[in-house]
Amino acid sequence: MLRQKQRAGTVAVIAHQKKSLGGGLDELRRLLADEEPGKLLWYEVPKSKKAPKQARKALKEGADLVLVWGGDGMVQRCVDALAGSGVTVGIIPAGTANLLAQNLGVPEDLPEAVRIAFHGESRKIDLGKVNGEHFAVMAGLGFDAEMIKDADRGLKDKLGRAAYVWTGLRHVRGELVRMEVKLDGVKWFEGEASCLLLGNVGTITGGIEAFDDARPDDGWLEIGVTTAKGPIQWARVLGRMSAGRSDESPFVRMTRARKVDVKLSEPMTYELDGGAKDSVTRLKAKVVPGGITVRVPVPDGPDRPDGRA
Numbered sequence: 001m002l003r004q005k006q007r008a009g010t011v012a013v014i015a016h017q018k019k020s021l022g023g024g025l026d027e028l029r030r031l032l033a034d035e036e037p038g039k040l041l042w043y044e045v046p047k048s049k050k051a052p053k054q055a056r057k058a059l060k061e062g063a064d065l066v067l068v069w070g071g072d073g074m075v076q077r078c079v080d081a082l083a084g085s086g087v088t089v090g091i092i093p094a095g096t097a098n099l100l101a102q103n104l105g106v107p108e109d110l111p112e113a114v115r116i117a118f119h120g121e122s123r124k125i126d127l128g129k130v131n132g133e134h135f136a137v138m139a140g141l142g143f144d145a146e147m148i149k150d151a152d153r154g155l156k157d158k159l160g161r162a163a164y165v166w167t168g169l170r171h172v173r174g175e176l177v178r179m180e181v182k183l184d185g186v187k188w189f190e191g192e193a194s195c196l197l198l199g200n201v202g203t204i205t206g207g208i209e210a211f212d213d214a215r216p217d218d219g220w221l222e223i224g225v226t227t228a229k230g231p232i233q234w235a236r237v238l239g240r241m242s243a244g245r246s247d248e249s250p251f252v253r254m255t256r257a258r259k260v261d262v263k264l265s266e267p268m269t270y271e272l273d274g275g276a277k278d279s280v281t282r283l284k285a286k287v288v289p290g291g292i293t294v295r296v297p298v299p300d301g302p303d304r305p306d307g308r309a
């Protein structure tokens with residue numbers, strides 16, 4: 001392999017101590033030494049909630065490249081703190097769910113992920129912002145938030161990705177809540193819905209391709225509302241999602257928008273990138289175009305799986 005001897009400047013690592021990939025953080029240190037960063041800042045956190053503080057510290061210390069070691073929750077916490085800063089983020093997909101990495105073509109392979117972080121292409125991608133907090137993959141209300149809340153109780157680690165789907169299926173009772181959804185200031189949906197999803201990328205929870213044509217750099221958020229209730233209707237939605245185009249389901253309504261305003265008749269827990277957040281009756285979301293710069297495989301390079309991200 002041809003190695004360019006470009007110095008990487010100040011490199012920060014923000015690592016979730018309980019997440020692992022390849023030979024773990026020991027191997028990461030060895031791989032980083034080979035890249036000869038000008039300065040290396042090293043932060044470890046016991047849970048992703050502690051990551052934003054370290055991310056801000058890294059910025060203050062002048063980091064040029066921030067490597068995030070963890071899954072979607074870790075990445076969400078870090079990009080929320082780093083959005084708009086101009087710093088470049090390299091994702092090291094060491095989590096249970098690594099959907100942003102997966103969508104961007106960064107493999108769950110430590111040396112390869114490090115190589116992309118240092119020598120990949122810098123690409124600006126959109127972020128979504130919900131009630132003041134950024135997300136990179138998706139935000140959800142109803143079905144999805146509930147299933148994540150359950151999966152958080154240790155199940156996620158025990159069963160891995162399948163837990164998302166499994167716990168989801170336990171919530172197929174699909175309680176309906178009255179929702180009013182405005183898109184870019186215009187009423188788009190009013191009625192009973194069981195779930196609302198906002199997507200920045202196509203493949204979301206459980207590896208389900210929920211938004212077929214989503215792109216993380218088009219300045220739009222995908223939005224979907226499901227009106228499915230009961231196990232049979234939900235099974236049809238999930239079946240369509242896993243088999244083909246989700247927008248063909250009679251229980252799903254989908255489009256895209258820049259600004260989303262949701263009012264609920266009763267409080268529901270919402271979710272950002274796999275993490276359960278507050279219970280709310282109002283959800284305000286918008287797209288933040290080019291909100292974060294990430295390293296992705298070089299286009300047409302050997303590691304670009306499908307030519308798109």
Ligand SMILES: [Mg+2]
Binds near residue numbers: 126218221
């Ligand atoms: Mg988009």
